[in-house]
Every structure is written in C-alpha cells, then in structure tokens.
Amino acid sequence: MSDKMTRYGTAVTAFVIVLSLLLFSWLTVDVEFPVFAYRGDLDWQLTPAEPFNDLGASVSRFLWDHRALDLTAQAFVLVAAVTCCLALLKPDTEGS
Amino acid sequence: MLPLMPYLVAVALMLVTGLGCLMIKRDMVRILIGIEIMFNAANLLFISLSTQAAGFIDPFPHSVVMMALVLDGTVIAVGLAMVMNVYKHYKTIDVRKLRRLRW
C-alpha cells in the first residue's frame, strides 16, 4: 500500500514538474518579461556601472544608507534563531 | 545590460529542481537542500533583474539578496537542529518513516 502511494506520489510530482516547465518556457519565450514596464520615476537610485572597481563599495553603501530598518529587524531574527537552536538542542529534563 | 532570457531559464530550472528535490527525496537533509535551492533561485532572479537598466546597476536588489541570504541560513540552521532531534527519536533520517501521524 505504501509502495503504491510512493509511486503515485512520484508520478504526480513528475507531472507537476513537467507542467510547470512547459508553462514557464511558454511564458519566457512567447511573452516578454515586462522589465520595469510599470516603473515610475525611479532613476535617481541607480548607480553608474562604469567605474567597475568601486561598484561593490557603492552597492554596499546603499545597504547601510537606506536599509537600516531591515538590518535592525534582521538582528532580532538572528537572536531569535539562536534561541530556537538553544531550545531545540538543550536536554529536556522533566521540571526545570 | 545583460540579456535576461538565459537567466530566466536558469531561475525556472532551479525552482523546478528545488521543488522536485523537496517532493521526491527521502533523506531529510536533502529536503532542506531543496528548500535552499528554491531560495537561491529567487535570489538569482533579483540579481539578474538589477542589471536591466542600460549602463547602470540598481543597488536595491543586491541589498535585498544580502539580507535574504541570512534569513535563509537561519531557517536551514533550525531545520538541521530539528533533523538532529528526529534522529534521536526515530534512529533514521528517512522521511518515509515519519508516517505515524495519519489522517
């Protein structure tokens, strides 16, 4: 019974994968991806690509200059992840 | 200005590979690797879209990807801690043995 379920599950998975590959290839080839099609006036945030040497520095400066909120939240996610691993790996003694 | 189509094809292949890995593989660590592949497909799509303005680079997706990498890593770390706990109970990491919770 469980062997039949495994083969059925594999067949469904293969069908889903083939279907999604066909769908995605139709989408990519026939319909153009509307790159920045609905973009407003956002050109000021772009960095010129020409001086190749400084590119890494200017892109990472963007992270600190404009995304401090997400970095702060990410610090709390890291604290939460450490607490999660502690909770999972500490021995579970009956009564603390 | 890089051509976008090869990158879209690569993203689609990675997404499908990750999804298949998640659904078919019986080893728990490989399921976690499948999840990681799917996250990296989304990151690749972000980076390849940042090059599409002619002569310029958009630094916004690069910062998004840098933060998404960290978040993805934490999820995988907690997943591995859970795999260790599963091993302690079931003495195997075959996900087909985890069928005691039915219906």
Place this chain on the structure above:
Amino acid sequence: MVASEFISQGFQLPLPLTVLLFGGLIAPIIGLLKERVKIPRIQEAWMVLVAVADLASVYLLYQEVKALPGEVLVMVLWGQSPPLGGCFEIDMLSVFMCGSIAVLGLLVAVYSVSYMERESRLTEFYTLVTFMMAGMTGIALAGDFFTLFIFWELMGLSSYVLVAFLKRSWGPIEAGFKYLAMSAAAGAFLLMSMAVLYGMTGTLNFALIAASLRVETVTPWMMLLFSCMIIGFGVKSAIVPLHTWLPDAHPEAPSPISALLSGLVIETGLYGLTRALYLTFDPGFFQLPVAVLAVLTMSLANVLALLQTDIKRMLAYSSIAQIGYMLVGLSAGTVVGMQGLFLHVFNHSLMKGLAFLASGSLVHVAHTRDIDELKGVGRVMPLTSLTLFVAFLGLGGVPSTSGFVSKFILFNSAIGVGLWWLAVLGVLNSAFSMAYYLRVMKNLVAEPSDRVKGLKEAPLPMVAVSVAMAVLIIIFGVWPQATADFAKKAAEALVANLDTYIRVILG
C-alpha cells in the same frame, strides 16, 4: 509620543514593536537572573508585563493614528524615507491587527503561567513567544514588502520551534519538521513573487506598487505573480490544498501555542495575503479564484473534521474551515466583505483561542486527547466545559455569540456582490459544522467514564482565562457595535482610503 527616541535622534520604531522586540531581547537575561538569584516565577511575570505593555501601547498607537487627518502614519528609521528605505505604514487596519495580537497574547501569557509550569527550557519558551508576537506585529505594521518578509521569517522561525517544543515525544518533532519544510518552501515562493514584482515595477514599497501596478490590465506574468503569492501566503494561512501541515502541527504543539497559532498566525498569513492582493490587483480579477479556494477550503475541512477522534485535531480542521469563511469575505472585495473578514479574524482569535485553551485544560488534567476517553469530563470540570460550550456555539455561528455577527456580515457581503452560491454554500457549511461540535458536547456531558471520575477542576489561572474569554465572546455577541465599527474603520482604511495611503508616501 508614540515613537520612542532611544539612542540618538532618529531611532524610532512604533511603540508596540519596540516593547515586544526589547522585551524578547531582555527575556533571556531575566532567565539567567532566575538561575542566579532564585526568584520564583520571574520569567512569567516579565512575559505578562510585556503583554500588558503591548496592549497599552497599541491603545496609544490607536489614539495617535486616529488624530491624524488621513489616518495613515508613516514611520521611518534614521530618517531613511521611502521609496528607497523601508518604512512602517500604519493605518487603522494595522492597529486592528495589532490589537487582536495584543489581546490574545495577554490571555495566552496568563494561561501559560500554570500550563507550562513543569516544563524545562522555559526561558526559551517565553522568549520565542514574545518574538513570535513581535513578528506578527511587524507584519501588521509593515509598509514595504521586504520589511514584511523579514518579520514573516521572524514569526515563522519562532513558530516552527514552538510547535516542536515538547521534544520528549515523537509527535511534536514530526509535526514540527513537516511544518518547517512546507513553510520554508512557501517563503521561497514569496521571495520569488517579490522578485517578479520588483522586476515589473522597480520597487517593493506598498504604496508605489499600488500606484503603478493596480490600474494595469492583467498579463500572463501577472497571473504567475498571483499564483506565487497565493502559494507563498497560502501555506502559512492554511488554504486547501496547502493546508496539510496544520492538522499535524496544531494538536502536537503545547496548548497555549496551539491557541496562538490557530488564533493569530494563520490570520496574520491571511492579512498578508489580503494586503498584497489588494494592493497589487483589482478586486474583480481575484474574485473568482479566491471564491473557488474558499469553497474548497470550507468543504474539505468540514468533511474531514467529522472523521476525527482527537479533540485538538478536530479543532485544527475547524480552523481551516474558518479560514474558508474568511476567504469568502476576501473574494467579495467590498468594504462590507473586508469588514466581515477582519471582524471574523478578531472573533475567531477569541473563540478558537478559547476552544484550544479550554480543551488544553481538559487535556492537562485528564492526560488524554481522545474524545471518547474524555467522556463525561464535563461533570467533573464544569467551568471549563461551560466555556468550551460557549466557544463551540460561537464557532458554529449561533446567535448571541460574536461568531454569528461576523458570519452574518461575511455571507451578506457575498450576496451583495452577486455570488449568491458562495453565500448558500457558506451557510450550509456553517450549519454542517455544528454536527461535530455537538458530538463533542454530547460526549462531555455523558456519564463519567472510570478514567475521568477522580479528576478535579483545572488550576486557577487557566480557569480564570477561559471564563474571561467566554464572557468577552458573549459580550461581543450581544453588543457588537464596538468591534464591528472598528472593523469597519479597518476595512475602509484598506478599501476606500487607498488614495490617502498612496498620497502619504508619494507626497
């Protein structure tokens, strides 16, 4: 002043979020203190203090948002304004969700004082509960897709481990791993939908996306975006066929965590789906697919709930069915539909929270989850069973409980849009769901079996919380004006005030 200016000028976060994040940061230090100084119950006291402070700060936030002319408040950190920087955009809907989170969080904190008494690793438990509430508050307040994603991962990470908390037995571990695998995959799909959205508009800010993408006609790439969003948000909010983690995860979690998960986490997933769909697409586009999903969710969950023999698993399937009713409101897309959805979010958090907490008391005392073995426990634990009855009546939608009011508004809105078949199916499902609730109720008042005879009533904090929630459900059912008006303001903030929302950012 709601914004708390900490280290230097410009470090300001919304007050509920500050309270929860820093409360969660200090909780491990309190736990360390507990081992050195040996003050009993200091961790529980800190958790209850943080929950009360959260409720007070949500009230302050509500006053501040109400005082503004457009009723939208934008908060940024270090002066880095949108569209390049992340922001918090707080309107009445965000305050409504934060209020729901704060109310149920406080009740669960008081409950878990006596439920989790004898467990180990209590420091981590309370820290993770605080971080889960912080993540949910952050999702409600976010104004930018990436800020939403970071708080989404915070909420998800804490909930994976809280499901697998009682790792002595194999059930929670198996349920936790299944939940993690499905939810992390959904996170990847969510990130993919954000990438496609960025590719089309060049930004991830809510207001800018609403200004540029909503008015356009639908292309095939937008349909891909729609399906990625449904998968990404739908796993967390338990839409059929992506719901398969929920019937395993919610019974195996400890009871206060089941109440938080069923009452808040899946509704926050639904809030994320509502906000994202509403800001990206025109309601006419997603009316039919969401209606089909609503019918599937309601029907499958109600049929499967009838087959369950485990009380908490039946309540988990009932949660999926209630999400189906809320999807009816989403597919309507009008102010009335959204009012029903958000009112049902708040009422469901109270009712399902009470159901899980009361059945948690039963399980805690009787040490079994099987409905047949719990036969007659209503006669030895009268108060808890009475509150469980009230919760079941509310979930079924009996008049004079708050569940009736929100379901009435939901099905009314479906008729108002013209989807009369959706309303008929919803009413039929709601009536059908009383069948499995009545079965449990019948079992509870039968003759006590031998196993049940010697049991006493549950400890005082658990009973007190259950009675308080039952009283709240009946009060909000008989006098629904306050919550219904607040839900209407929240719905108007989403549907009717979209121009104000956009104008505040774009200037």
